[in-house]
Structures are given as C-alpha cells and as structure tokens.
Amino acid sequence: MTNILKIKNLYIEAYSEEKWQPIVKDISLTLKKGEVLGLIGESGAGKSTIGLAAMGYTRQGCRLASGSINLDGVELMGASDEDLRLVRGSKIAYVAQSAAASFNPSHRIIRQHVEAPVQHGIMNYSDAQKEAIKIYRRLFLPNPEKIGFRYPHELSGGQLQRAMVAMAMSCEPQIIVFDEPTTALDVTTQIEVLAAVKEITEKMNKAALYITHDLAVVAQVAHRIMVLRNGRLVEEGETRALIRKPKQAYTRELLNVRSLREEKNESEKMDVILTVKDVAATYTGDENVLEDINLTVRKGRTVALVGESGSGKSTLARVITGLLPAIQGSIHFLGEDLPLELKHRSKDNLRRLQMIYQMPDTALNPKQTVRRVIGRPLEFYFNMHGKKADDRIRELLSNIELEPDAYINRLTTELSGGEKQRICIARALAARPDLIICDEVTSALDQLVAEGILDLLQDLQNKTNISYLFITHDLATVKAIADKIVIMLEGKIIEQGAKKEVLAPPHHEYTDKLLSSIPEMDPDWLDNLLDERLDSYI
Amino acid sequence: MLSLLRQSPLSARIGLGIVLLNCLVAIFAPLIAPYAETAVVGNAWETVSDRFYLGTDHIGRDLFTRMVYGARNTMALAFVTTALSFSFGSLLGFVAAVKGGWIDQILSRIIDVIMSFPTLIFALMILSVLGSSLPVLIFTIALLDSTRVYRLSRAVAMDIEVMEFVEVARLRGEGLWWIIRHEILPNAMPPLTAEFGLRFCFVFLFIASLSFLGLGIQPPLADWGGMVRENAGAITFGIFTPLVPAGAIAFLTVGVNMVVDWFLHLSSGLHE
Numbered sequence: 001m002t003n004i005l006k007i008k009n010l011y012i013e014a015y016s017e018e019k020w021q022p023i024v025k026d027i028s029l030t031l032k033k034g035e036v037l038g039l040i041g042e043s044g045a046g047k048s049t050i051g052l053a054a055m056g057y058t059r060q061g062c063r064l065a066s067g068s069i070n071l072d073g074v075e076l077m078g079a080s081d082e083d084l085r086l087v088r089g090s091k092i093a094y095v096a097q098s099a100a101a102s103f104n105p106s107h108r109i110i111r112q113h114v115e116a117p118v119q120h121g122i123m124n125y126s127d128a129q130k131e132a133i134k135i136y137r138r139l140f141l142p143n144p145e146k147i148g149f150r151y152p153h154e155l156s157g158g159q160l161q162r163a164m165v166a167m168a169m170s171c172e173p174q175i176i177v178f179d180e181p182t183t184a185l186d187v188t189t190q191i192e193v194l195a196a197v198k199e200i201t202e203k204m205n206k207a208a209l210y211i212t213h214d215l216a217v218v219a220q221v222a223h224r225i226m227v228l229r230n231g232r233l234v235e236e237g238e239t240r241a242l243i244r245k246p247k248q249a250y251t252r253e254l255l256n257v258r259s260l261r262e263e264k265n266e267s268e269k270m271d272v273i274l275t276v277k278d279v280a281a282t283y284t285g286d287e288n289v290l291e292d293i294n295l296t297v298r299k300g301r302t303v304a305l306v307g308e309s310g311s312g313k314s315t316l317a318r319v320i321t322g323l324l325p326a327i328q329g330s331i332h333f334l335g336e337d338l339p340l341e342l343k344h345r346s347k348d349n350l351r352r353l354q355m356i357y358q359m360p361d362t363a364l365n366p367k368q369t370v371r372r373v374i375g376r377p378l379e380f381y382f383n384m385h386g387k388k389a390d391d392r393i394r395e396l397l398s399n400i401e402l403e404p405d406a407y408i409n410r411l412t413t414e415l416s417g418g419e420k421q422r423i424c425i426a427r428a429l430a431a432r433p434d435l436i437i438c439d440e441v442t443s444a445l446d447q448l449v450a451e452g453i454l455d456l457l458q459d460l461q462n463k464t465n466i467s468y469l470f471i472t473h474d475l476a477t478v479k480a481i482a483d484k485i486v487i488m489l490e491g492k493i494i495e496q497g498a499k500k501e502v503l504a505p506p507h508h509e510y511t512d513k514l515l516s517s518i519p520e521m522d523p524d525w526l527d528n529l530l531d532e533r534l535d536s537y538i
Numbered sequence: 539m540l541s542l543l544r545q546s547p548l549s550a551r552i553g554l555g556i557v558l559l560n561c562l563v564a565i566f567a568p569l570i571a572p573y574a575e576t577a578v579v580g581n582a583w584e585t586v587s588d589r590f591y592l593g594t595d596h597i598g599r600d601l602f603t604r605m606v607y608g609a610r611n612t613m614a615l616a617f618v619t620t621a622l623s624f625s626f627g628s629l630l631g632f633v634a635a636v637k638g639g640w641i642d643q644i645l646s647r648i649i650d651v652i653m654s655f656p657t658l659i660f661a662l663m664i665l666s667v668l669g670s671s672l673p674v675l676i677f678t679i680a681l682l683d684s685t686r687v688y689r690l691s692r693a694v695a696m697d698i699e700v701m702e703f704v705e706v707a708r709l710r711g712e713g714l715w716w717i718i719r720h721e722i723l724p725n726a727m728p729p730l731t732a733e734f735g736l737r738f739c740f741v742f743l744f745i746a747s748l749s750f751l752g753l754g755i756q757p758p759l760a761d762w763g764g765m766v767r768e769n770a771g772a773i774t775f776g777i778f779t780p781l782v783p784a785g786a787i788a789f790l791t792v793g794v795n796m797v798v799d800w801f802l803h804l805s806s807g808l809h810e
Contacts, residue, residue, distance in 0.1 A: 321709055342708065350711045363702040367724035380710055427706070 004174050004207055005031035005054060005092075010067035012049055012058060012231075022065065024049050024231045031175065034205040038222030038239070040215055040254070042446040043417070046231035047211045051177040054209060055092050056084045072174060089116040093168035097180040099160040103152040110148030113167045122171055135166045138204075139196040157309075158189030162196045169200065175207045176200065182217060186308045186473050187517040190217070194526055197221050213446055215254050216519035219243055220526035227251050239523050253448065255521065271299040273434055273467055274320070279329035281319045289315050290491045293329070297435060300465040304482035304499075306472060306514070312491040313471045317437050320469070321355055334434060351381045354428035358440035360420030364412040370397070370423055371408050377430040396426045400456060418449035425456065437469045442477060454481055475518045479503070487511055546800060553796025560790050564610040571603040576758035583769075583777050592782055596769050601782060608760040608783060613790070615676065615755070616741040622680035624734060627687025628726070632718045634688075635695035636704075646692070653685045658747060665753040675754065679744055683737055690733055694726045728802055735798030739791040762787050 012024035024046040031037055039047040049062065056076030058064055069076040072091055076084065093116075096102045104112060114128035123131065129148070136144035139162045152160060161181055168176050178197060182190040198221060200206050212218050218225055218239075225242050227234040227250065235248045246252045274297040281290040290312050297303045305313045318324040320331060322342035331338040334352060339345050357363040364373060374393045378384040384392060394404035400422040412420060421441060428436050438457070442450035458481060460466060472478060478485060478499075485503070486496040487510070495508045507515065519525060546554075563570060572591075573579050577599065584594040592601040630649075634642040652660070661678050668674045698704065704721050746763020748754030755761040757768075765783040772779045 323705065323709070345711075347711050350709060355706070355709060357702045357706075359702065363706060365703040365721055365725070368720075377710060380712070431710075 002033065003030045004033055004072045005029075005209075006068070006070040007050075007054065008068045008070075010050070010053060010069065011065040012046070012053060012062055013065045014062045016061075020063070020065070022231065023062070024053070027067075027228075027231075027233060029226065031207045031209065033174070033207055034201070035224070036201050036208045036210055036222045038218035038225040039209060039211045039228060040213065040218050040225060041228035041234075042213060042448060044230065045228040047228050048179050049231075050228075051094070051179050051209050051211050054175070054177055055088050055094060057088075086120075089173065090120050090122065090171040091173050092175045092177065093171065093173040094177045095161075095164050095168045095179065095181050097183055099164040099181075100152065100157065100184075102164060103160065105152050108149050108151055109155070109163050109167075113148060113163075113170055116167075117170050120171055128170065132166065132170065135169050136163070138199060139166050140192070140199075141166070156189070157185055158192045161185065161189075161193045165193070165196050165200065169204075169206075173206070175209070177209045177211070179211045180213070183212065183214070187475065187519075188308060188513060190519075191517055191526075191529070194220055195530055198526065198530075214519070215243075216521050216525075219521060219523045220519060227254070243521060243523065272296050273299050273334055274469070275332040276316075276320065277330050277332065279316075279319060279326045279331065281315060281324055281326050281328075283315075283324070288327075288491065290319065290326075293319075293493060295486055295493065295496065297467050297469055299434075299467055300461065301483045302461065302468040302470055302481055303484045303486060304470045304472060304478040305486050305488060306475065306478055307488035308473060308514075310490075311488040313473075313488050314439055315491075316488070317355065317439050317469070317471055320437065321353065347381065351377075351431045352434045353437070354431050354433040354435070355437045355439065356421075356424050356428050356441050359444050360417060360424050361444075363424050364420055366411070366413045368412055369408075370410050370412065370415075373412060373423060374426050374430050377427060381431055392430070396430055399429065399460070400426045402426075416449075417445050418452060421445060421449075421453055422456065425453075425460075429460065433466065435467045435469065437471070439471045440473070441470075443472065443474060450477075457481070475515060487514070542804070549796045550800035553793045553800065556789060556793025557797055560609055560613060560793070563606055564613050567606045567610045571600075571606040573600045573603040575603065575607040575760055577603075583772055583775075583779060593777075593779060595765065595779060596772065601779060604760040604765060605762070605782060605786060608762045608765060609786070611755060611759055611761045612742055612745070612763065612787075615672070615745060615761070616738055619676050619679045619683065619741050620734060620738045622676065623683035623737065624687055624730070626680065627684030628691040628730060629718075630684075631688040631691030632695045632722050632726070633714065635692050635699050636714060636717055636722065642692075645688075649685050649688050652682070653689075657682050657744070658751075661744075661748060662751065662753060665748070670753045670756060672755075675745075675748070679741060682744075683741065687730075687733065687737070691726060691730060694729050695722050698722050698725045731801045732798055735795045738794055739787075742787050742791075 007027060007029045010024060010027045011022055013020040014023045027046075027050055029037065039050060041047050049058070052058060053064060053069060054071070056064075056069060056071075056079055064077060067077065071087060074083070074087060076087065103109065110129055110132050113132045114125060117123045117128045117131070118125055132148055133144050136147055141147050141159060141162055147155070147159070147163070155163060165181065181197070182193050185193060194217065197208070197210070201208050201221065210218055210222050222239050224237065225239050226236045227248070229250055235242065235246065235251050242251065243255065246255055276293055276295050279290060279293040280288050282288045293316060295303065305316065307313050315324065319326045322338075322340065322345055325340040325342075331340065333349065338349060371393055374396055375389050378389045378392055393408060397404040397407055402419065402422055407415075407419070412423065415423065442453055445453065454477065457468065461468065470477075470481060482499050484497065485499050487494055487502065487508070489510050495502060495511050502511065503515070516529060578597055579600050580590060580594045580598045582594065582596050582598050584590055584598070586593050590600050590602065592605065595601050595604060630645055634645045661682060664678045665674060699722065704717060707717050707721050742763050745754045745761060746766060749761060749764035750767035755764055757764070762783040766780050766787075769780040769783075773781075
C-alpha cells in the first residue's frame with residue numbers, strides 16, 4: 001500500500017514572549033490507505049497542532065517552520081491558499097472535539113453538511129442531501145431521513161458528534177483527522193461515536209489520525225500509536241505491541257491503571273456528618289429533577305456520586321449547598337438540621353461545607369491573585385490579616401504542593417489547569433471544612449494531572465480526616481477513590497452501597513451498562529462489546 | 539504607569555496627545571484666548587485674518603476665542619455628566635444582575651419606562667419644568683444616559699454572575715456589595731470602558747441638540763455643539779465657520795476613542 005500522508009521533520013513554531021518558539025519538534029509520520037494512527041499525549045504535547053498541520057493549517061499565532069507535509073502527492077508546506085482550499089474537505093477532513101461548538105446553531109445540520117461538496121463542485125445540492133442521508137444511516141443515527149433537517153440544539157451530544165463525523169465524510173476524503181472526538185462525552189455515548197469511527201475506518205477503508213489523551217480509547221481504533229510529549233515523539237509502535245510492552249517510562253505512566261486506594265471499611269459506629277433525607281427538588285415548579293434522595297456521608301470517607309450528564313448529580317450538589325432549596329425532605333449536617341436555603345445558613349455552616357468545581361478556569365476570578373483567592377476565606381471566616389494570613393496562605397500552598405514564593409503573587413490566569421484546580425482546593429481548605437463537595441473536579445484535566453489531584457485529595461483526607469462527596473461520570477476515578485458509591489439515573493438513586501458491593505455482580509441493569517462502557521486497555525474490547533450488545537438487541 | 543506609556547502603541551500616543559492638548563487648552567483658556575469669551579469684536583462671519591485667526595461667528599465674536607472657551611465648557615460638562623451616568627447606571631445594573639428576582643424586575647421596568655420616552659422629549663420636559671441651569675442639565679443628561687449604561691452593565695454582569703467564582707463567593711456568605719466590588723466590577727471593566735468613550739462623545743452631541751432648542755448651555759457661554767448650530771446657516775454661503783467646532787468635536791472624539799481602545803486592550807489582556 002502506498003503512503004497517502006507523509007510528514008517529514010516537521011517543526012511548528014508559536015509566537016510567545018516576543019519570539020518564535022518551537023512547539024512541535026522534528027516529527028515525522030506516514031499514513032497508509034485505510035490505516036489509523038493514534039496520536040496521544042497530554043495537553044501541550046502538540047498533538048492537535050500536528051493534526052491541523054496535516055491539513056496545511058496552523059492556529060493563529062503559529063507557523064509551519066520547516067519540514068515537509070506531503071498529502072497524496074501534493075506538498076502542503078508553502079502551498080497557496082487556493083491549493084490548500086482544493087485539498088481541505090475533499091482529500092482531508094477534520095472532526096473537532098466539541099461538535100456543539102463547531103456547528104452553526106442557526107442552520108439545519110444537513111445544510112451545513114452539503115456545504116463542502118457543493119462548494120467543491122463534487123455534487124449538486126439535492127444529490128449531496130441524498131448522500132448525507134446515506135451516511136447518517138451508516139453511522140447509525142436515529143431516523144436518518146429526518147435527523148438532518150433538525151437544528152444542532154435538537155440533537156444530543158453523541159448524535160451531534162456523529163453528525164459531525166458524517167459531515168467530515170461528505171466529500172469522501174482519503175484521510176480524516178479526529179481531534180478528541182469523544183473527550184466531552186459520557187462513557188455510554190462515547191461508545192456510539194467510537195462505533196461510528198470504526199465503521200468509517202474499517203468498512204469504508206479511510207485513513208485517519210486519531211488524537212486523544214486517553215490511551216484506552218485510542219487502543220480501540222488505532223493500528224499504530226505515537227506517544228508525544230512537549231512537541232517531541234516519545235515512542236511509536238503497533239498498538240498491541242505498544243500496550244503490551246511499552247519501552248519508555250512516560251508511556252508506562254500513561255498506561256498505569258489508577259492505583260486503587262486501600263480499603264477503608266465503613267462501620268456503623270463512625271460519625272455520620274451529612275444525612276440527606278427524602279429530598280426532592282425542582283427548577284420549574286411542576287417537574288421534579290430530584291426525587292427520594294437519601295444518602296449519608298461519614299467522617300473521613302469518600303462517597304462517589306455517579307451518573308451520566310443530566311442524571312441530577314450536580315443538581316443534588318446545589319441542593320446540599322442551598323443554592324437550589326429542596327422543596328421536600330431535610331438535610332442534616334454535623335448534628336443539626338441545615339436550613340434548606342442558603343441565606344438562612346449561619347456563617348459557620350457555610351464554612352464547614354465547601355465546594356470545588358469542574359472548570360477551574362471559571363471557578364477562579366481572572367482578576368485576582370493567588371494571595372487574594374486563598375486569603376479571602378481566611379479574612380472572612382477567621383478574621384486573619386497581614387502576616388498571620390500570609391503565613392497561613394504559604395502553609396496552604398505547600399499543602400497543595402505548590403512552591404509558595406513562586407505562586408503567591410501570580411494572577412490566576414497565569415496558572416495551568418492543574419495548578420488552578422490545586423488553588424481551588426487550597427481555597428476550600430482555607431475554610432477548614434468538614435465536607436468538600438467535588439463536582440467533576442478531574443474531568444477537565446489531563447490524565448496524569450488528574451491523577452495528581454486525586455492523590456492530593458487522598459493525602460489531605462488521610463491527614464485531616466476530611467470527607468468528600470465526589471461527583472463524577474468517570475468510573476475509573478470512582479474505582480480509585482471511593483469508599484461508597486451512589487448511582488443516579490434520571491434524578492433518582494438507583495443503587496448505593498460500599499464500593500465492593502456495587503462493583504461486584506449482580507448489578508443493577510444500568511450499573512452494568514455503565515460499568516461495561518468504560519474502555520479497557522484491551523484493543524479487542526470495543527469489538528467484543530459491540531458484538532455482545534448487537535447480540536442482545538437481536 | 540510610565541513604563542506602560544512607553545510600551546503604548548502609536549495610536550494610543552496620538553489619542554493621548556489629542557486629549558492632553560484639549561485639556562491644556564481648557565485649563566489655560568483665559569491665557570490663550572485673545573479676546574473675552576462673549577465680546578463682540580468684529581462683523582459677522584469675517585474671514586481669517588491677523589486679528590481673527592479663525593474668523594468671526596454669526597454676531598461677530600472671535601471664533602478662536604469661542605473655540606478655546608468652548609473646549610472648557612464642553613469637556614467639563616461632558617465628563618461630569620458621563621461619570622455621573624456611569625456610576626449611577628452601572629451600580630444599579632450590577633445590583634439588578636446579582637440580586638435578580640423582583641429587584642431586577644422593578645429596576646428594569648422603571649428603566650424601560652424612562653427609555654420608552656424619546657430622550658430629547660424627556661430632556662425638554664424636565665428642563666422646561668425645572669429651568670435650564672447647569673446642574674439640572676447635567677443631572678438630566680446623566681439620568682437619560684444612565685439607562686443605556688444600566689442595560690449594558692446589567693447584561694455584562696449577568697454573564698459574569700453565572701461564573702462559578704461568583705457562586706463560590708455566595709457560598710462563602712459574601713454580601714452584595716463585596717460581590718459587586720470584588721468579583722463583578724473588575725471583570726466588567728473592559729466593555730464599560732469602551733462604552734464610556736462612546737457615551738462621552740454622544741453627550742457633546744446631545745448638549746448640542748439641546749442648545750439648538752435653547753435649553754442646553756445658555757448663550758452667551760460658548761460650547762462646541764451650540765456653535766455648530768448657531769453658525770449652521772453659514773454653510774449655504776460657503777463659509778467654513780460651522781466646520782471648525784464640528785471638526786473639534788470629531789477630533790476629540792477620535793482622540794478619546796484611541797485612548798479607550800488602548801485601555802480596552804490593557805484591561806482585557808488582548809494583544810494586537
């Protein structure tokens with residue numbers, strides 16, 4: 001087979017701090033017809049930059065510095081805009097991470113789908129529409145004849161992502177670049193998209209670059225894998241060989257399944273610090289988003305609250321914090337009844353219940369320094385000022401493993417994602433809480449960074465005997481940190497118990513689906529699962 | 539501050555120069571102007587000469603003198619008015635956004651009512667009832683302008699209010715004033731600064747319209763807007779007199795906006 005994409009000694013530079021600095025260094029790769037190459041690494045590894053460069057494109061502020069990009073005999077390095085236009089869409093197409101942000105919300109899906117083939121003069125409008133419906137059917141979109149005539153907001157996240165994969169296929173390109181197409185999705189919807197990707201690469205024989213930070217996902221679809229770090233190649237190999245026998249330490253780190261925490265048994269004698277009893281809540285007044293919620297959190301223990309998006313887990317957090325007062329039931333916290341509404345709670349109640357959020361970017365005021373962010377709770381709850389506050393801020397910074405002198409005067413915008421999340425943890429700790437609600441605190445972070453955060457939370461729990469209510473959709477995280485698991489579906493708790501009990505069979509039907517959807521580090525896992533599920537449908 | 543100036547782009551320096559020039563002229567008006575502000579010193583619409591650098595106006599006052607004093611009256615008035623309308627409008631806007639519920643409803647509906655009157659009619663009504671003194675003029679224009687500022691700052695604050703750092707402050711138990719002062723205001727500065735520049739310029743023009751109707755700055759006080767109106771008829775005879783104050787307004791508007799653009803880049807962290 002011939003190589004349809006050949007990248008040789010590619011360097012890409014970005015303009016920062018008033019000079020051009022290399023962000024992709026000496027990358028060479030080849031892609032044969034029908035082959036899938038996985039690019040894997042943390043953010044900043046340069047994987048998306050390489051993916052875009054395969055189309056002869058760079059983000060603003062970047063430039064292709066040297067090397068060669070040969071796409072099916074056409075050199076893209078230094079090609080004119082007109083030449084690039086002919087290639088893009090028709091020979092190589094791109095699928096972005098967030099389909100919801102990539103579709104124009106005010107046009108119907110199919111209208112955006114046919115744009116490229118009509119523009120390239122490959123088909124006329126009505127033929128392109130017929131082709132679109134065919135490809136919707138192939139990618140298992142429900143109701144393929146009609147779905148294209150809906151607006152993007154009328155589709156679910158998984159459907160939208162598949163519609164975008166379909167759109168990439170509209171001109172029958174040779175190569176498709178998938179840039180983290182499943183990162184923003186739940187495990188159960190991730191499967192649907194992965195199945196669509198398989199359909200294209202295996203049955204339709206298209207080549208693909210598959211970019212992701214999740215090794216287990218890329219193992220399902222890629223023939224070969226390239227591991228990248230800081231713009232350089234770490235390791236390259238056949239998928240099976242690389243997973244069985246990684247040569248580099250960094251790859252092994254990525255491969256390591258998260259360490260399971262030591263078992264801590266829950267005994268009835270231990271102090272219960274939070275009891276939620278028969279709670280119901282509503283946003284609109286007529287439909288309950290939460291019903292019959294009963295759960296307890298014990299001192300020094302972690303309760304994981306698991307479910308898909310829309311299952312009501314974050315709503316429950318809002319109810320417990322009082323932002324959304326429950327309309328029914330009661331909340332008991334540290335031996336007293338907690339008023340349901342935020343404004344009726346005492347300062348001490350507020351202090352002892354803290355929260356950490358999913359997106360550290362929006363949870364920190366971009367105009368404040370680290371000192372101000374951590375110092376305010378000290379000032380507010382303990383009336384600490386000046387030297388005393390300063391010492392405590394430094395102490396907290398070292399607790400979260402950040403060098404106090406290097407960080408205390410920085411603006412929050414001058415931190416990386418993982419550092420920001422650590423600052424959020426420090427802000428919560430500053431209040432000396434008894435319970436911290438962690439709302440998807442690791443899902444916006446890279447795998448290794450996320451593991452660092454989980455380790456830190458674990459550490460802090462061992463030292464201070466703090467309790468966590470850990471909200472997540474990621475079962476790997478749950479396995480790693482929880483003592484007790486609560487599974488939610490459509491606003492109700494469907495199963496709860498000690499970790500061992502919930503994870504061991506027999507499962508509730510939904511728990512089973514959730515558990516089986518977590519990608520395993522086995523290249524055959526997806527195929528087997530899809531076969532199994534297909535069988536059960538028949 | 540000095541190092542900021544040194545790094546500033548050319549457009550910002552030009553803008554600063556223009557604003558500074560206008561300020562100097564306004565401050566030292568009595569020293570610069572060759573005649574008294576209201577003295578009639580020649581015939582109507584005399585051309586440029588050694589005696590009258592820019593000619594004379596429709597009743598024979600020296601145009602250059604009028605321009606210099608006009609800078610003083612116009613700029614001071616516009617600045618005070620805009621500052622007032624911004625403090626008033628943005629404060630109410632922030633309160634409405636953060637408090638929400640019925641407070642937001644009541645404030646917003648009151649503002650809607652004020653906005654539903656054509657501004658000029660509303661201003662005429664107040665000014666003819668209370669008489670056209672400078673404080674009344676300032677208050678009226680500031681009130682009318684603050685409705686627009688309210689709308690903008692409420693919308694901006696709404697976007698910030700949903701961010702989690704505001705929720706964190708709420709969960710901590712912070713009060714309304716603290717949230718506005720520390721969480722909302724610093725993040726709302728960029729759009730508000732840009733709006734300030736625009737509003738500052740609109741205020742000139744509004745004063746000019748009022749002056750034309752006899753309710754703005756009262757003659758014989760000089761103001762640029764009024765001078766355009768007074769001399770507007772001359773343009774049909776090919777006399778350039780009304781273009782001078784009009785040009786001054788345009789010049790200052792451009793200058794102010796160049797500076798505002800620069801602030802905007804600084805405060806939003808945008809580059810290029």
